[in-house]
Amino acid sequence: MVPLAALVLAVLVWHLLRRGLLSVPRAAVALALCVYVAGVVANTVFPIYLDKPANDAEWDAFLNLTPIAGYEAGDAVMNVCVFVPLGVLLALALPRWPWWRVLGVAALISLGIELTQWLTAGLLGGGHVADVNDLLFNVVGAAVGTALLAALVRVPVAEPVVDRFSWA
DSSP states (O other), X not given: OHHHHHHXXXXXXXXXXXXXXXXXXXXXXXXXXXXXXXXXXXXXXXXOOTTOOOOOOOTTTTEEOOOSTTOOHHHHHHHHHHHHHHHHHHHHHSTTSOHHHHHHHHHHHHHHHHHHHHHHXXXXXXXXXXXXXXXXXXXXXXXHHHHHHHHHHTSTTTHHHHHHHSOO
C-alpha cells in the first residue's frame, strides 16, 4: 500500500502545483488523504491469503444484503467514525462540488471496498464479509464529516483556516 499511496501523493501534489494551488496546508490534505485511504484499504481488504484453502462455500456466503437486521451498533458507530475523515478530506479536496457529489464519491469508495471484500473472500480467501450495512454507515460517516466541515466554515474564526487547506 505504501508505494501506491506515494504514487497517488505525487500525482495530487503535481495536480496542485500545476493549478498554482500548492501550499503546505494543501499538501498536508493530499498526504492525509493518501495515508487515510491506504490505511482504510489495508484494514478492510487485507488479509488476502495467497495459499487459499479449499472453499466450497456458495457465492453469497461472504455477502450480506439485508439492511440493519442483526447489525451491531458498535459496527455501525465504527463505520461512521472511519468515514468521517473521508467526508472532511473530500470536501477540502473538491470544494466546488456540492455535498451530494462528495457523498457519491464516498459511496463509490465504500462500494469498491465492499466489492473487493466479497471478491477476495470468495476467490482469494480474504478475511472479510461484504455488508450492505457497512456501505450505508460509511456514507453516513462521510455525510457527518462533510457536515462538520460545512459547519466549521460558518465560524468566522475558522473560515480562513479552512480556506488555507481547501483546494479552491
